Amino acid sequence: xxxxxxxxxxxxxxxxxxxxxxxxxxxxxxxxxxxxxxxxxxxxxxxxxxxxxxxxxxxxxxxxxxxxxxxxxxxxxxxxxxxxxxxxxxxxxxxxxxxxxxxxxxxxxxxxxxxxxxxxxxxxxxxxxxxxxxxxxxxxxxxxxxxxxxxxxxxxxxxxxxxxxxxxxxxxxxxxxxxxxxxxxxxxxxxxxxxxxxxxxxxxxxxxxxxxxxxxxxxxxxxxxxxxxxxxxxxxxxxxxxxxxxxxxxxxxxxxxxxxxxxxxxxxxxxxxxxxxxxxxxxxxxxxxxxxxxxxxxxxxxxxxxxxxxxxxxxxxxxxxxxxxxxxxxxxxxxxxxxxxxxxxxxxxxxxxxxxxxxxxxxxxxxxxxxxxxxxxxxxxxxxxxxxxxxxxxxxxxxxxxxxxxxxxxxxxxxxxxxxxxxxxxxxxxxxxxxxxxxxxxxxxxxxxxxxxxxxxxxxxxxxxxxxxxxxxxxxxxxxxxxxxxxxxxxxxxxxxxxxxxxxxxxxxxxxxxxxxxxxxxxxxx
Numbered sequence: 001x002x003x004x005x006x007x008x009x010x011x012x013x014x015x016x017x018x019x020x021x022x023x024x025x026x027x028x029x030x031x032x033x034x035x036x037x038x039x040x041x042x043x044x045x046x047x048x049x050x051x052x053x054x055x056x057x058x059x060x061x062x063x064x065x066x067x068x069x070x071x072x073x074x075x076x077x078x079x080x081x082x083x084x085x086x087x088x089x090x091x092x093x094x095x096x097x098x099x100x101x102x103x104x105x106x107x108x109x110x111x112x113x114x115x116x117x118x119x120x121x122x123x124x125x126x127x128x129x130x131x132x133x134x135x136x137x138x139x140x141x142x143x144x145x146x147x148x149x150x151x152x153x154x155x156x157x158x159x160x161x162x163x164x165x166x167x168x169x170x171x172x173x174x175x176x177x178x179x180x181x182x183x184x185x186x187x188x189x190x191x192x193x194x195x196x197x198x199x200x201x202x203x204x205x206x207x208x209x210x211x212x213x214x215x216x217x218x219x220x221x222x223x224x225x226x227x228x229x230x231x232x233x234x235x236x237x238x239x240x241x242x243x244x245x246x247x248x249x250x251x252x253x254x255x256x257x258x259x260x261x262x263x264x265x266x267x268x269x270x271x272x273x274x275x276x277x278x279x280x281x282x283x284x285x286x287x288x289x290x291x292x293x294x295x296x297x298x299x300x301x302x303x304x305x306x307x308x309x310x311x312x313x314x315x316x317x318x319x320x321x322x323x324x325x326x327x328x329x330x331x332x333x334x335x336x337x338x339x340x341x342x343x344x345x346x347x348x349x350x351x352x353x354x355x356x357x358x359x360x361x362x363x364x365x366x367x368x369x370x371x372x373x374x375x376x377x378x379x380x381x382x383x384x385x386x387x388x389x390x391x392x393x394x395x396x397x398x399x400x401x402x403x404x405x406x407x408x409x410x411x412x413x414x415x416x417x418x419x420x421x422x423x424x425x426x427x428x429x430x431x432x433x434x435x436x437x438x439x440x441x442x443x444x445x446x447x448x449x450x451x452x453x454x455x456x457x458x459x460x461x462x463x464x465x466x467x468x469x470x471x472x473x474x475x476x477x478x479x480x481x482x483x484x485x486x487x488x489x490x491x492x493x494x495x496x497x498x499x500x501x502x503x504x505x506x507x508x509x510x511x512x513x514x515x516x517x518x519x520x521x522x523x524x525x526x
Contacts, residue, residue, distance in 0.1 A: 003292055006285055007446065007456060010185045011489050011504060014425070017181040024178050030277040032100070032111045033076075034171060036132070037272040039139040042124055044070070046136060048525040052332045055206040061163055061241060063123045065205065069239075070131050071525065072201045072335065073166075074115050074194055076100050080521040101521070102133075103335040104193045104468065105483055107186040110175040113194055114231070116167040116224050118146060118159075128224060141225055142269055149223065149265060152257045153216045154236070155298040157370065162238040167224060168194055171231045172286045177277065181285050185485065188457040189507060191234045192464015193483075198237055199367050199465070200472065204331050208243055210368040212236040213458045214301045216259035217294040225269030232290050234457060256299040293454040302450050304371045304381075317410040318402070319394060321356035329476035336523065338471055341480040341514035345433040348513035350391045354477050355436070358511070359384065359401050361473045362466060371458070381447070382463050382506065385496050386438040387416040398495050411496055419495070420508075423488035429510055436511040438481075439492055440466055444504045463506045470509060480514040483507055 001009075009016045044067030052072065055065065071077070078101040083094050099109055106112070115131040117138070127143035147160045159165055168191050175183045195211055202209040213235055220233045295301065363380065371381075384401040388394050397413040421431040431437060440463045447455025467483050474481040485507060492498075492505040 001285060003289060003453060006181070006184075006289065007453075010182065011506075014182055019180070022180055025279065028277050028279050029177055030174055030275040031134075032109070032174065033133045034114050034130070035134060035274045036130055036139050036141075037274060039130075039141065039271060041132075041135075042129070042138040042140065044136050044138065046525050048072075048075075050332055051330060052201065052204040054204065055241075059241070060122065061207075063121055066117070066119065066121065066164060067136070069201055069205060069207075070115065070117070071136060072103060072332070073198045074102060074104065074113075074131065074133060075136055076133050076524055077103055077336070078521050078523055080519050082517070082519040100524075101339070103338070104190075104197045105340055105471065106190050106193075107183075107485065108175060108178055110178065111190070112171055112174040112183065112187050113191050113234075114169045114171055115194075116141070116169065116233075118150065118165040118167070120145070120163050141271065142223065142266070146223065146266075149219070149262065150236075152262060152298075153219045153223075153259075154212055154370070155214065155257070155301045157212065157238075159238050161242050162240045164239045166198060166237040166239065167220070167233050168198075168235045168237070169224070169226065169231050169233045172283055172290075173230065173275070173277070173281065176283045176286065177281060181283070182485075183283075184286050184289055185460065188234070188460025189464040189467070189483075189485075191457075192461035193468040193471075194464075195235055195237065195461060196465035196468030199365065200331060200468070202237075202239055203365070207239045207241065208368075209240075210238050210370070212238070212370045213454075213461070214295065214370050216257065216262060216296070216298065218259040218296070219262040222263040222268070223266060225271055228290065229287060235461060256297045258297050259294075260296070289453060289456075293452070293457060295454070300452075301370075304447070304450050318405070318407050319399075319410070320405065320407040321359065322352055323406065324353060324357050324360060327357050327361050327473070327476070329472075331472070334472055334475045338475040339480070339517070340482040341517070342428045342482060343430060344480070344514040344517050345430060345482075345510065345512050346515050347390065347433045347435065350388075350435045350479075350512070352391070352393045354479070355388075355391055355394070356406070358436075358470070358473050358477060359403075360406060362469045363403050365469065367465070381459065382440050382442045382466055384438055384466075385411075385441050385505070386436055387420060387495075388436055389415055389417055390435045400496070416495065419491070420487070423491045424484070425486040425488070428486075429482055429484065431510060434510040434512045436479075438470065438509045438511055439496070439505040440507050440509070441496070441498065441503050442506050444498075444502045460506070467507060467509060470511070474511050479512055481509045481511045483509050 080099045082097050120126050128141045129138040170187045387398050389396050396415045398411045399408040417432050446459045471481045487508045
C-alpha cells in the first residue's frame with residue numbers, strides 16, 4: 001500500500017486498514033506500560049500533593065518536584081471498577097471491568113506512549129532515565145552529560161539551562177494488537193494529549209517549556225537505546241526554571257549535523273524489557289511510515305510560515321461571544337475529576353458564558369515550539385468547528401469558531417444530532433444528549449509540503465494538545481468531553497464544506513453535562 005493511500009484510509013476508509021480475517025487476541029495483549037529489567041532504580045515519592053502550587057522563583061528544582069511532575073503528566077493515578085450487565089434483557093449476570101487510569105485519555109486505554117527524561121539535578125546522577133509508571137520510579141539507562149549531543153540533534157537548540165528534557169515516544173505494538181494499522185492515527189493523538197498535559201503541569205509548577213518536533217530521530221533513539229522497529233521518539237520537551245530559551249535559527253547555515261555521524265559518539269545501549277505478549281505481530285505500514293518520517297540531517301529542519309487557510313469560513317452569519325474574565329481553576333482537582341463520559345451524558349442548556357470561556361481558554365495558551373518562524377508567538381495550525389444544540393443565544397446549527405474575533409460563524413442552521421449519531425461507527429455515546437459536538441480541524445495535506453510525512457504525526461500531536469486543553473476546560477466548567485475517532489469524517493467535512501477550504505476533521509469531541517458514573521475508584525498516591 002502506498003503511503004498516500006494509507007493516510008487517506010486512516011481518515012476516510014478506515015475499514016480498509018484491517019485484514020479481512022482480523023481478530024483481536026485479547027489474551028495476548030501487551031502491558032499498557034514498558035518494563036525494564038536489571039537497571040539501576042531511583043524511587044520517586046508517592047506522597048504527591050493534592051494541589052499544584054507554583055514553585056518559588058529561581059529555586060533549583062529537585063527530584064521530588066520532578067516526580068510530582070511525571071505523576072501528574074503520565075502516572076497511574078486511579079484504580080476504577082465498573083459493573084455492567086452481560087445480558088441487559090436477563091438482568092442477572094453481572095461482569096466487572098477494571099481499569100488503571102491516568103490523567104490523560106487514550107484510545108482504548110492502551111497508552112501506546114512512553115516517557116523518558118534527561119535529568120540534570122543535584123540529588124541524582126546526570127543521565128537518561130525511563131519513567132517506570134508501573135512503580136512510579138526512574139530507571140537509569142545511560143549516565144553522563146549529553147547537552148552537546150542533544151543540542152546538535154535539535155539543530156543547535158541549547159539545552160544547557162534545562163534541568164530536564166522529556167522524550168515522548170511511541171511503542172508501536174502497544175495498541176496495534178487491537179487497532180491494527182488504525183493505531184498509527186491514535187499514536188500521534190495520544191502523544192499530543194500527553195504533550196498538552198505536560199505543558200499544563202509545567203506551567204502550574206512554574207517551569208518554562210518548549211515542544212521540539214524536529215530532531216534527528218536516529219541519534220535520539222540511539223541515545224535512549226530504542227529499537228526503531230518497535231519504538232520511536234515523537235517529541236521532546238525541554239524544561240527550565242528560566243524563561244523559555246529560543247533556539248538558534250539553523251536554516252541556511254552551512255554546517256549541518258548528520259544522525260549517522262552523531263550516533264557514533266555514544267556506544268550502543270542494550271537493555272532487557274518485558275511486555276507480557278507472547279505473539280509479536282508485524283506492522284509493516286507503521287514501520288514504513290516511521291521510516292519515511294525521519295530526519296537524517298538538520299538540513300531537513302524548517303520553519304512554517306503563517307497560514308490563515310484553516311481560519312477562513314464560508315459562514316454568512318456571525319455571533320460575537322461575550323468577553324470573559326481570565327478563567328482560573330485547580331488543575332489537580334480537575335485532573336482527578338476528568339473522565340470521558342459515554343452513556344453518562346445528559347442534555348442541559350449551555351450558557352453563552354460557558355461557551356465563550358471554553359473557546360477562549362482553549363486557545364489562550366501560546367506554547368513555544370520549533371515550527372513557528374517568529375519568536376514568542378505560536379500560529380494556530382488547527383481550529384475548532386462544531387454542531388450546537390440548546391446553547392443560549394445560539395441558533396441550532398453548524399459553526400466555525402473565529403479565534404481572532406472571538407465569535408461564531410454559522411455555516412448552516414439546524415439540529416444535527418441525528419445526523420452525527422448515525423455517523424458513529426461504534427455508537428457508544430448518545431449524541432442526542434449532547435449540546436456541543438466539536439471537531440478539531442486541520443489542513444488536508446497534513447503539512448506534507450513543509451515536513452513530508454513527518455507533518456502528519458505533528459498535526460495529530462497538535463490536535464491532541466488542543467483536545468487535552470478542551471477536556472480540562474470542559475471539566476472545570478462542570479461538563480465532560482469524550483474524544484472520538486469512530487465517526488464519519490467525510491460526512492462531517494461535507495457538513496462544514498471543508499473540501500473547498502482543503503481542510504478535514506481530525507477528531508470529534510462531544511461536550512456537555514453528564515450524570516455521575518456508577519463506579520468504584522480510588523486514587524493511587526500516598
